[in-house]
Amino acid sequence: RHYLERIASHDSQLNSYITAATDAALVRARAADEQRAAGEAGPLTGIPLAHKDIFCTDGLKTSCGSKMLDNFIAPYDATVVSRLNEAGMVTLGKTNMDEFAMGSSNETSFYGPVKNPWDTGTVPGGSSGGSAAAVAARLAPAATGTDTGGSIRQPAALCGVTGLKPTYGRVSRYGMIAFASSLDQAGPLTQTAEDAALLLNAMAGFDPRDSTSLDRAVPDYSAGLGADLTGLKIGLIKEHFDPGLDGGVADAVDAALAEYKKLGAEVVEISLPNTHLSVPAYYVVAPAECSSNLSRFDGVRFGYRCENPTDLADLYKRSRGEAFGPEVKRRIMVGTYALSAGYYDAYYIKAQQARRLIRDDFVRAFESVDVIMGPTAPSPAFKLGEKADDPITMYLSDIYTIAANLAGLPAMSVPAGFVNNLPVGLQIIGNYFDEARLLNVAHRYQ
Numbered sequence: 001r002h003y004l005e006r007i008a009s010h011d012s013q014l015n016s017y018i019t020a021a022t023d024a025a026l027v028r029a030r031a032a033d034e035q036r037a038a039g040e041a042g043p044l045t046g047i048p049l050a051h052k053d054i055f056c057t058d059g060l061k062t063s064c065g066s067k068m069l070d071n072f073i074a075p076y077d078a079t080v081v082s083r084l085n086e087a088g089m090v091t092l093g094k095t096n097m098d099e100f101a102m103g104s105s106n107e108t109s110f111y112g113p114v115k116n117p118w119d120t121g122t123v124p125g126g127s128s129g130g131s132a133a134a135v136a137a138r139l140a141p142a143a144t145g146t147d148t149g150g151s152i153r154q155p156a157a158l159c160g161v162t163g164l165k166p167t168y169g170r171v172s173r174y175g176m177i178a179f180a181s182s183l184d185q186a187g188p189l190t191q192t193a194e195d196a197a198l199l200l201n202a203m204a205g206f207d208p209r210d211s212t213s214l215d216r217a218v219p220d221y222s223a224g225l226g227a228d229l230t231g232l233k234i235g236l237i238k239e240h241f242d243p244g245l246d247g248g249v250a251d252a253v254d255a256a257l258a259e260y261k262k263l264g265a266e267v268v269e270i271s272l273p274n275t276h277l278s279v280p281a282y283y284v285v286a287p288a289e290c291s292s293n294l295s296r297f298d299g300v301r302f303g304y305r306c307e308n309p310t311d312l313a314d315l316y317k318r319s320r321g322e323a324f325g326p327e328v329k330r331r332i333m334v335g336t337y338a339l340s341a342g343y344y345d346a347y348y349i350k351a352q353q354a355r356r357l358i359r360d361d362f363v364r365a366f367e368s369v370d371v372i373m374g375p376t377a378p379s380p381a382f383k384l385g386e387k388a389d390d391p392i393t394m395y396l397s398d399i400y401t402i403a404a405n406l407a408g409l410p411a412m413s414v415p416a417g418f419v420n421n422l423p424v425g426l427q428i429i430g431n432y433f434d435e436a437r438l439l440n441v442a443h444r445y446q
């Protein structure tokens with residue numbers, strides 16, 4: 001009730017929710033009360049949370065931030081949703097996001113931009129901007145997000161909350177609307193690493209309905225929190241301290257590293273020599289996969305349909321033309337071009353080769369360090385509209401986060417102070433399936 005009231009009274013200033021699930025939430029909360037009274041409550045029983053509007057929710061609108069799905073009510077729950085439901089969590093509603101998760105500022109949403117609660121003239125980051133803003137403004141104690149190139153970590157950094165992108169394959173993508181299938185991964189946005197561990201305990205694990213989900217035991221992510229960091233080897237990414245990095249953000253990262261040294265960690269500088277290839281490789285691979293994934297939105301089976309089509313081609317063209325926003329169209333065109341005959345080898349294969357080099361850099365680095373650190377984003381939150389007309393500048397918001405997606409590695413953003421009264425994030429990248437260590441490293445700093 002507390003959170004539903006806060007959403008009702010404050011969200012008009014932030015626009016962090018697309019749909020509130022008020023009635024259903026109250027029913028679920030009462031059931032949780034009964035469970036608790038009967039002594040059957042687990043750690044997440046009755047805890048409210050918000051879902052990014054990319055996760056299918058049975059009977060509750062799932063728009064993916066697009067006019068295309070403004071009328072879409074899924075007949076089933078995504079695995080992430082059903083697992084958190086089974087753990088007893090109560091869905092408060094669905095959060096705003098960039099259209100089909102394409103963006104870094106939440107300005108491409110059909111439902112209008114989300115405002116950053118720290119300064120409503122600035123963006124919350126994207127594409128999980130609604131989830132990050134809702135958690136930051138205490139309109140939800142926790143939220144789900146997805147991260148294809150930084151969409152959990154970058155908004156977490158800009159809103160001053162904790163965000164975790166797990167290892168690719170750790171969390172099921174079933175029922176999560178696909179953007180770029182080889183990069184997409186779901187994860188939690190929370191106040192603390194401790195809360196993130198609780199959510200990951202419920203979210204992670206094998207799902208036969210996602211062919212890329214890995215059949216590997218799920219540790220208790222809460223169990224190791226508090227472990228000593230003496231002797232931890234931290235690799236600091238040399239290439240991330242480039243001229244594009246805001247000086248205040250660099251200072252905040254240095255201050256965080258000084259804290260880690262006090263906790264007994266050792267910091268060494270490392271080099272990821274192919275890291276400059278991340279943004280160009282991503283902006284071939286992600287659009288290529290999105291152009292294929294988004295071909296299902298054809299006006300025939302579900303979603304938006306144009307009025308009075310004259311024939312099938314007209315139905316396709318006008319339904320897609322009227323319902324997709326400019327950024328989604330840009331990605332579909334770039335991706336279709338990159339996959340077309342004659343260009344496939346020059347762009348798509350080349351990008352996949354660059355991707356392998358990026359991954360190999362990390363494999364080499366993890367031979368000598370336990371975790372890798374650097375800034376999450378090059379600057380604190382920027383002004384609404386500041387980069388909206390300049391896709392390339394916008395794409396550079398994810399310059400430090402994309403490599404972890406290309407390599408499939410787990411990565412977090414944790415709050416690391418403020419620059420000009422706006423929060424900044426420290427990024428911590430871990431080795432494959434090393435989420436437990438990542439969470440503890442984040443927890444000890446918090």
Ligand code: GLN
Pocket residue numbers: 101102103104126127146147148149150151152179286398
């Ligand atoms: N900002 C990046 C993009 O626009 C990443 C988005 C994401 O992680 N979903 O593609």
